Amino acid sequence: TEAGETIRATLFPGDGIGPEIAESVKQVFNVAGVPIEWEEHYVGTEVDPRTESFLTWESLESVRRNKVGLKGPMATPIGKGHRSLNLTLRKELGLYANVRPCNSLPGYKTRYDDVNLVTIRENTEGEYSGLEHQVVRGVVESLKIITRQASLRVAEYAFHYAKTNGRERVSAIHKANIMRKTDGLFLKRCREVAEKYPEITYEEVIIDNCCMTLVKNPGTFDVLVMPNLYGDIISDLCAGLIGGLGLTPSCNIGEGGICLAEAVHGSAPDISGKNLANPTALMLSAVMMLRHLQFNDQADRIHNAILQTIAEGKYRTADLGGKSSTSDYTKVVCDHI
Amino acid sequence: TEAGETIRATLFPGDGIGPEIAESVKQVFNVAGVPIEWEEHYVGTEVDPRTESFLTWESLESVRRNKVGLKGPMATPIGKGHRSLNLTLRKELGLYANVRPCNSLPGYKTRYDDVNLVTIRENTEGEYSGLEHQVVRGVVESLKIITRQASLRVAEYAFHYAKTNGRERVSAIHKANIMRKTDGLFLKRCREVAEKYPEITYEEVIIDNCCMTLVKNPGTFDVLVMPNLYGDIISDLCAGLIGGLGLTPSCNIGEGGICLAEAVHGSAPDISGKNLANPTALMLSAVMMLRHLQFNDQADRIHNAILQTIAEGKYRTADLGGKSSTSDYTKVVCDHI
Ligand SMILES: CC(C)[C@H](C(=O)O)[C@@H](O)C(=O)O
Ligand SMILES: CC(C)[C@H](C(=O)O)[C@@H](O)C(=O)O
Numbered sequence: 001t002e003a004g005e006t007i008r009a010t011l012f013p014g015d016g017i018g019p020e021i022a023e024s025v026k027q028v029f030n031v032a033g034v035p036i037e038w039e040e041h042y043v044g045t046e047v048d049p050r051t052e053s054f055l056t057w058e059s060l061e062s063v064r065r066n067k068v069g070l071k072g073p074m075a076t077p078i079g080k081g082h083r084s085l086n087l088t089l090r091k092e093l094g095l096y097a098n099v100r101p102c103n104s105l106p107g108y109k110t111r112y113d114d115v116n117l118v119t120i121r122e123n124t125e126g127e128y129s130g131l132e133h134q135v136v137r138g139v140v141e142s143l144k145i146i147t148r149q150a151s152l153r154v155a156e157y158a159f160h161y162a163k164t165n166g167r168e169r170v171s172a173i174h175k176a177n178i179m180r181k182t183d184g185l186f187l188k189r190c191r192e193v194a195e196k197y198p199e200i201t202y203e204e205v206i207i208d209n210c211c212m213t214l215v216k217n218p219g220t221f222d223v224l225v226m227p228n229l230y231g232d233i234i235s236d237l238c239a240g241l242i243g244g245l246g247l248t249p250s251c252n253i254g255e256g257g258i259c260l261a262e263a264v265h266g267s268a269p270d271i272s273g274k275n276l277a278n279p280t281a282l283m284l285s286a287v288m289m290l291r292h293l294q295f296n297d298q299a300d301r302i303h304n305a306i307l308q309t310i311a312e313g314k315y316r317t318a319d320l321g322g323k324s325s326t327s328d329y330t331k332v333v334c335d336h337i
Numbered sequence: 338t339e340a341g342e343t344i345r346a347t348l349f350p351g352d353g354i355g356p357e358i359a360e361s362v363k364q365v366f367n368v369a370g371v372p373i374e375w376e377e378h379y380v381g382t383e384v385d386p387r388t389e390s391f392l393t394w395e396s397l398e399s400v401r402r403n404k405v406g407l408k409g410p411m412a413t414p415i416g417k418g419h420r421s422l423n424l425t426l427r428k429e430l431g432l433y434a435n436v437r438p439c440n441s442l443p444g445y446k447t448r449y450d451d452v453n454l455v456t457i458r459e460n461t462e463g464e465y466s467g468l469e470h471q472v473v474r475g476v477v478e479s480l481k482i483i484t485r486q487a488s489l490r491v492a493e494y495a496f497h498y499a500k501t502n503g504r505e506r507v508s509a510i511h512k513a514n515i516m517r518k519t520d521g522l523f524l525k526r527c528r529e530v531a532e533k534y535p536e537i538t539y540e541e542v543i544i545d546n547c548c549m550t551l552v553k554n555p556g557t558f559d560v561l562v563m564p565n566l567y568g569d570i571i572s573d574l575c576a577g578l579i580g581g582l583g584l585t586p587s588c589n590i591g592e593g594g595i596c597l598a599e600a601v602h603g604s605a606p607d608i609s610g611k612n613l614a615n616p617t618a619l620m621l622s623a624v625m626m627l628r629h630l631q632f633n634d635q636a637d638r639i640h641n642a643i644l645q646t647i648a649e650g651k652y653r654t655a656d657l658g659g660k661s662s663t664s665d666y667t668k669v670v671c672d673h674i
Contacts, residue, residue: 133518181469214577237548240549
């Protein structure tokens with residue numbers, strides 16, 4: 001790799017098992033010759049008043065400058081008044097779409113072998129507004145906010161994604177039969193964008209029916225786009241179909257072209273520091289980051305090495321029923337690159 | 338059966354396939370000697386101004402008087418301003434809990450054979466408030482309302498159900514990490530009731546995690562209680578695990594001890610009148626009604642006859658991959674009683 005091609009990317013190893021699995025990513029990137037220089041930022045133990053969270057202003061600036069990054073799990077700080085670090089990141093960086101490809105992994109057996117779909121979640125509004133109050137004693141309300149702008153933005157991203165990734169269908173998931181105005185607005189924007197993509201089939205599926213179909217016949221879905229809470233629920237449901245969050249990559253698309261790849265599993269404090277963690281989700285997320293950067297050759301090689309290691313089944317971490325350590329598993333992936 | 342024991346129950350055959358599958362229930366009830374006299378009410382074609390829907394005032398009064406009823410599918414009338422008949426029923430009769438036992442059916446193969454759980458859905462408030470408005474152009478909001486009273490009522494029902502049905506665990510499903518006030522209030526009431534049932538294990542599960550666990554390992558759940566929208570989603574997901582809404586019974590518990598059993602599938606206008614519909618969900622719902630009335634002997638006999646017919650696999654309707662007509666299938670169930 002020539003020096004001039006080197007890309008700077010932000011790395012948030014995160015809490016708990018985060019640093020160990022981030023180390024695995026660094027190793028596979030080295031072996032594959034990925035021309036990335038990491039700018040590493042740790043989540044601290046003191047609240048930065050500028051962000052009101054353990055994430056410092058500098059760490060956010062790093063992503064804004066580099067426009068690309070990778071994030072491990074971040075524990076929500078204990079104690080009143082601390083904002084979740086994940087939510088802080090979404091808000092501060094305007095991470096408007098969470099993208100999760102969900103594919104059955106050959107060789108890793110679950111009840112499903114035909115999952116090949118992508119969930120695209122609106123990531124900034126809806127039920128996550130934080131607006132709640134007590135009306136009178138014993139009566140509380142939460143506000144779900146849907147805007148034209150955020151709906152349009154995520155719909156545009158979903159169709160763009162479908163087109164550039166050779167996908168054929170986009171399903172908008174909703175409950176507009178009940179929430180006619182909010183989910184109705186979301187659907188209107190999806191329809192508007194759908195008209196610009198006549199080559200992509202567009203359909204609308206009610207969330208309860210969607211979840212039933214997902215567990216009966218996930219092969220019927222291709223790209224799913226939806227408001228925040230439905231995305232939260234359905235993306236985890238889909239992860240479950242292929243084996244769980246330890247195997248599911250994700251990436252967040254933010255304002256100004258930011259791409260922040262992210263393992264969405266927890267920080268697993270119980271096994272942290274014990275060389276037992278499964279780095280697969282973070283590695284696969286890093287592959288999404290590489291594709292975003294058009295490092296397709298390295299992305300393919302790393303991706304195939306991970307799939308091959310899992311398919312062979314000899315080296316697996318404990319969460320997948322194996323006996324390998326994080327470092328042994330990582331070494332096998334490196335050998336396969 | 339002695340005349341004095343006869344119970345009057347309301348029957349809403351409903352739309353589409355409703356009358357055919359209601360006929361099946363009448364037949365099995367006859368064969369099993371169930372001492373019930375039906376008060377039948379059809380959904381009309383003219384809006385009754387007193388109910389603002391196709392459901393007449395008299396039909397609602399019938400349930401209020403009898404306190405027990407059975408309901409087939411009701412299509413939502415087409416055209417602006419018509420309220421969904423299902424929602425009208427829930428509101429007018431104060432149907433505060435929707436109960437759906439979900440059990441794998443021996444002999445009917447799905448990806449799961451270990452489902453044995455019950456979902457209990459708060460059925461009157463939450464995201465179903467109907468309160469929505471435009472804040473400014475391009476910004477709309479929906480209100481989710483949670484009350485102390487409705488939360489307590491459904492929590493009490495769930496624990497009572499668990500205890501009287503030999504269940505060991507109640508899981509409250511929520512997203513209180515995001516909706517701290519609304520889902521938080523719901524959880525508080527669940528905890529309050531849990532303390533009165535020390536013999537029942539109580540746990541709280543976040544909805545995204547719940548859905549992932551349901552698709553990976555549904556056997557870990559027993560009784561699930563939750564706010565309205567989560568119940569809508571999870572109860573359909575669970576139905577999917579055992580084969581769909583055609584096999585899933587449900588019953589609604591309402592104010593003043595009302596029990597309205599209900600098949601939750603659609604009215605299937607495409608096959609209506611063709612003797613092709615699957616009456617299983619309505620029959621199993623009718624069995625729930627019988628258990629509510631303590632007609633346990635008849636309930637057991639009908640229930641076993643249905644399970645036996647499905648397990649034998651020779652007579653099944655088209656939706657389950659078989660070739661039987663509604664009447665042939667019903668006849669076999671009757672023969673097994
Ligand atoms: C931790 C929680 C706030 C978060 C969410 O609800 O968005 C998580 O479930 C996720 O999906 O990233
Ligand atoms: C038809 C619709 C209004 C209804 C609901 O959302 O409650 C349905 O999905 C159900 O579960 O009975």
